[in-house]
Amino acid sequence: MIKAILIFNNHGKPRLSKFYEHYSEDTEQQIIRETFHLVSKRDENVCNFLEGGMLIGGSENKLIYRHYATLYFVFCVDSSESELGILDLIQVFVETLDKCFENVCELDLIFHVDKVHNILAEMVMGGMVLETNMNEIITQVDAQNKMEKSETFIFQSPRQDR
């Protein structure tokens, strides 16, 4: 199971947080801060696994992260997930973002966090990996966006009339 997915930048500003277990808002912020603290002090050329963030808890859990330019992608997983598999999944996630946003950069995530959530929802559901095939993910995301566009068109036209 994936317990949480966090994206934050080099300064610890959260860009996306998805918790698959419930925490209060304060605890969530604390987890983000702590995770940032743990991850940010690591060198570039060390391994991408980190044991035991205290908050997300338990000796069973691991932090698996990747650092891309200005962003950290951190997955907190338990022992049922394959470490290398999750690293691959992060890669798929980032590549998918790259395709969907066309050369993704931090600004895309800052302004379109809802879209990032929608993409993520096609990959991971309730803490379990749903789809790892990038093409499939993109197809579904595109189809939904198309639907949204057709709807907004219908909607906005009367508004313009006013």
Add this chain to the structure above:
Amino acid sequence: MALKIVKGSIDRMFDKNLQDLVRGIRNHKEDEAKYISTCIDEIKQELKQDNIAVKSNAVCKLTYLQMLGYDVSWAAFNIVEVMSSSKFTYKRIGYLAASQCFHESTDVIMLTTNQIRKDLSSPNQYDTGVALTGLSCFVTPDLARDLANDIMTLMSHTKPYIRKKAVLIMYKVFLKYPESLRPAFPRMKEKLEDPDPGVQSAAVNVICELARRNPKNYLSLAPLFFKLMTSSTNNWVLIKIIKLFGALTPLEPRLGKKLIEPLTNLIHSTSAMSLLYECVNTVIAVLISLSSGMPNHSASIQLCVQKLRILIEDSDQNLKYLGLLAMSKILKTHPKSVQSHKDLILQCLDDKDESIRLRALDLLYGMVSKKNLMEIVKKLMLHVDKAEGTTYRDELLTKIIDICSQSNYQYITNFEWYISILVELTRLEGTRHGHLIASQMLDVAIRVKAIRAFAVAQMATLLDNAHLLTGNTQHNGICEVLYAAAWICGEFSEHLEDPMATLEAMLRPKVATLPGHIQAVYVQNAAKLFSTVLRGQEGAPADSKVAQETSQLLIDRLPVFVQSANLEVQERASCILQLVKYIQKLQQKDVEVAEEVTALFAGELNPVAPKAQKKVPVPEGLDLDAWINEPPSGSESEDEGRKTKTKGKAVFAKEESRHTKPRYTEVDEKELAKRREVRKAEQANNPFYIKASPSSQKVYQEAVGVEHIPVVQIDLSVPLKVPGMPMSDQYVKQEEERREKNKADRKKKDKKKRREKGRQRRGDSGPESEEDITPAHMVDIVTEEMPENALPSDDDDKDPNDPHKALNIDLDKPLADSEKKLPVRTHRPDEGLKSPVEDGEGLEVASEPKKKSGKEKKDKERKKGKEKKKKKKHKQEEGDNLIEAGSEEPAQSEVTNDVAAQPPTSTPEEAAAVADPPPPASSPEAASGVAAVVPDSEPEETKSSKHKKKKQKKEEKDKKKKKHQHHHHHSDGAGDESVQNGTVEEEEPLPPMSNYALLAENSYIKMVCDIQGNLHDGSQVVVSVIFENKCDSFIKSMEFNVMDSLNSKLQRPEGAGPHDSLTVPFQLPPGISNEARFIFSMQSIVMPQKLKGTLTFIVKVSWSCSPQSTHIPHYPNQIEVYLSRVPNTTGVDL
């Protein structure tokens, strides 16, 4: 004009979308909080608008603010509104917000059930998808129960996109509603072979998650997984399956044997590192489970270790890390194979990556042997010196101690060396683990008798150099070792070379700056040393001056401690001070006191196993939970009452507790003294009791909680080189020399032997084996004491709150009929209305097998109403007492909790009976009436399918009166149940006069119906339908038909086909209404059911007969109404 303003403001607000909000926040870096609070105010305004677009935009912004840590739960209702928008765009926003901020205690969640159900069955797959995704994040037990069937249906959806989501979410449903696991599992299993790889992968995912927690229930799936493993090419699926096998093999060794070959093939063939790694991991798990039959598998071990070595040598830090991780698993069972890679692992200790160093440290733990322990520890000590961060250094320190002390100091051949290692470790700056070192010192000194002399000497040096340890601050974790040092020196003072000097060192004024508990030990042990000094002096009577000087020293120095703020120190110091003063007096009279003083501290201390106390078996007849003395209570009379009650139980209090208080204490004192005597005698005979006499203080030492010591950082400015302390390195050298010598000796011996034995074993001088290394000096390691008949049981410390525990369900048992569909749990009665009676016994009452027929639920009773109710109330009190008797009936209510685990024989009745309510609210009268009616209703019971025509009301009233009287006859005996039922119901709010809900209506006829569980047969539901003729014509030949669903069946007379209609047994003149009842047999009552039926009838008009037909529509919303009003009605809705 006004409209324009309104419109403008709407537009302006609407224009501030998520992007604007983010931009705004970024532009207000300095007063972000203030800006956001104005934004939230705006959002609140927007949420008040009717326009769903504005609302959803607001909700979208809230989702962002939630991520920033703002609580947005106040908008939960608005989120639900947005979720229920018909437009996908808004729906998605709503569900996203809900998934981010809803949780089990969000109360509006219960409003979402119908909306979610609607979305799940939406023709648009993305509506369904979005609902599933959202639900996966906030599913509650209620939602899981209510939606389980819908989701299960989706598992067979035509679109794989929906199927895979439905399959995944089932895991969450199982967690929240474990009863659904068994019924849903067959379908889940089918999905393992779904044509779509995504669905297949999802099913594997779910089953792996389930099996990981309760592997034994999933063993039967092994062949299926085995097939998947050999056929699948999807690495994700393979990894999951292989991981699953890792969890299954420990339970079924035969599986492991089968797995080895395909796994080895995969290891050889795959190029994916992740897969390779998981294969190796599982092979390791297999090999661990196959503890026997080793020789066949040494090749596999070698293969694993070899592959892991490749991983560890890889430049990729991730692989290195994982390689070490897997290595540590092999280590547990096959330490030898790992030990050959010691070089590699030691190399990893130098890695720049701390995670890798820590992993390597873990490995070291298992790699030590008698042979290499010193060497490895020496290396670690070097690292300790080099380590930069305190965390890593502390980790090293604990690892060193772990490694050395593991399995009862198995690998330590030279305890002198170990003591000096410990002493060296005390020089660590700012370590937090002073107490760890201290406890090791104590442990070794106590348990290894041979080492005491050496240890005492070392400790004396430590005490002498205490100032180096404590440094300039007293906030120092390491000073804990002084605790151990002082105690060892005192306790084993006979080994001290110069007790006088040590005594002096222990009484230095600086000691007063140490933490209190350490000072206390100092003071106490100073007294022990004092006795040793006295004894030493009196052996040589020539010089009594020294003894007197010692007394004087104590008398001079102890007052500092007497003034200590620490109570413990103060008490001991003043006690000992007075003792010494007294001794001094005796000394001045030349009385020999040494013996008496020594006697104070005589006796041996034995180590006691940490769990010893817990393992002492409780003597028969001793109830640990019983009061020893009754707790004090206010009023005498109350006291009296309780005493008489507990009289039998009070083992210790006996009769005294009856006396009035003053006498009580008096007697108690005497008693106490007596008991103390008895206890002492008992203890004297008990070999497991640490003898307190003659020095009861000694026991105290261990009792000081080391854990409670404040742990503080220290910075030492003085370089630590304690003069006169042996370096552990010396021992390494000594050890080597000694071994060389031993070897040489042995060779000589061997030669001799060989010569004797001829040429049999030539060239057999390979590497030393473990056994060849003899300890430097024979050490007698005292084992820890355990009580004689200690229970071997090891405590199962499983977390009782683990949600997965509930999923430990046997899935191999065939499903009983009742389980084919999801089982029902009674809908929870409204908390507010719940009566205490209902709370406890309600279920049992409901589940009584002898249910009275519910058929007598007739409007007559309802009409009769109030007078009856009054009577009832009188009855109620009586009923309260009777309830206990009633609840002794076989408590079937257990079944509710455990429906899934029911034996397959359990009939639907049983499940239904339990789930079946205390009869619905409207029937207090009904129940009582029923009890009376028993004889009359018998014919009905036998022909339950026959619809009894109702009599006219007047007639019934007469009848009622009769029954009423009848009832009184029954009320003493047979009336039990009815009374109970009555009590239960009485607690509920008074029912409306009519429970009948509109079923269908057209210009000719109106149908209202009431649904009741059949109290006589739990698997049946009685639907009473009142037909009212609304037209001016005669209605006849009414035929009622309902399409049977899987779950519910209209009971038809024997011989009728499954689709035949039932004739309504009466005709309706204009304006007249009459009631007919239809009985449905139910398979399951989990879900509210929707049935569709038709009524055909002929309206007799003067000029023609025209067949008409009324379709009975569904009233999905009515279900809600029903269930909340009559919580326990089986959820049939027509």
